[in-house]
Amino acid sequence: MTAPGPGTVRPGGRTARIRDAVRRATLAELAESGHQGLTVEGVAARSGVHRTTVYRRWGSADGLIADALDLASGEPWPLPDTGTLAGDLQTITRLVLSGFTDPGQGPLTRAFVLAAAQSPGTAAALRAFLTRRHEQATVIVKRAIERGEVPAGTDGTEVVRIAVAPLYYRLFVSGEPLDEPTADRAAAAACAAARAGAL
Template sequence: MEHDIAWPGSVRPGGRTARVREAVLEVAGDVLADRGFAQLDLAEVAAGAGVGKTTVYRRWRTPAGLVADLLVDMAEQSLPRADTGTLLDDLTANARLVAKTLADPRQGNLFRAVIAAAAGDELTATALHTFYDTRLAEWAPCVEDAVVRGEAPVGTDPRAVLSAVSAPLYYRLLASGDPIDQDAADRSARAAALATVAGTFVS
């Protein structure tokens, strides 16, 4: 479930439409991270991005529509999966990227806000599920390759494995408040790898 966002230095398509979208989504992400979904106002976002509010209302219509597009953009900008040659190392790379994302003040707050919004808004929830579907599909070959190499049993469910890697880290973000650090990431990866080898995730 890797989703480290490659905002700095990202290569985006050119053109005015792309520049408008980039500016609006950057401001929307800042507002979400700083104040949460309830304070996401399209007119304020338009002003912050230097864009006419009519343009923002016409393209995104509602705060939920803006969040949905932000999640699409985040999926598009996410870093590709690791391919280290071993299951444990691939899952460790995955866990470390998740931990890096969630421990980042801006990105961690942004995910808290989006997850909270998804709990009460169907459009946001669908966009959030699509975001994770995209990331799980990107990383599924790590598990599929491990099956081919004989590291994992035939029938292992990649989605279940990758969810097991990230779940403890999200628990720390959303529930316990325990540190989300490299040690936590590495333990999560080791636990998921051991469970995978044991056949826990064979469907």
């Protein structure tokens, strides 16, 4: 993937508009067709950006997905501040649940994960995206440490990772039902582990 060079992206400029149009088209194509059906040609046609331009700047379907994830990783996550770690983790696991089960957003969210299983490039982009999300979420554990809810030195990234992992497992590995009680149990388990000093 060839990214625009330094200084070529101006807020509101032509490059930014092209990148936004291509990103929107990539997300729409991915949601409709999945990783296997995502093509540079399809994105070019949907976005109205010439195919040659898309090939030159993104190179491939994997480059398109990686760029979409890169843009998304810079967007803030609506993190909760309920006053307790238990409440914050429950809110986060419910956010993840809704991201997977929402009729509009769910197909796209699932498509990203499934694409990562088929493409090393997409897997690396998804890993970077999730790393950024986990880093953003560590603030809830920092607040919990300050309140004395969990021991100093508790790994905030690991707490969040353990809270959301059961949801991914059920959806992509075991095929078991994914619902709100499952999300709440996952949050409670991660909170208990953090309070016990296991993380």
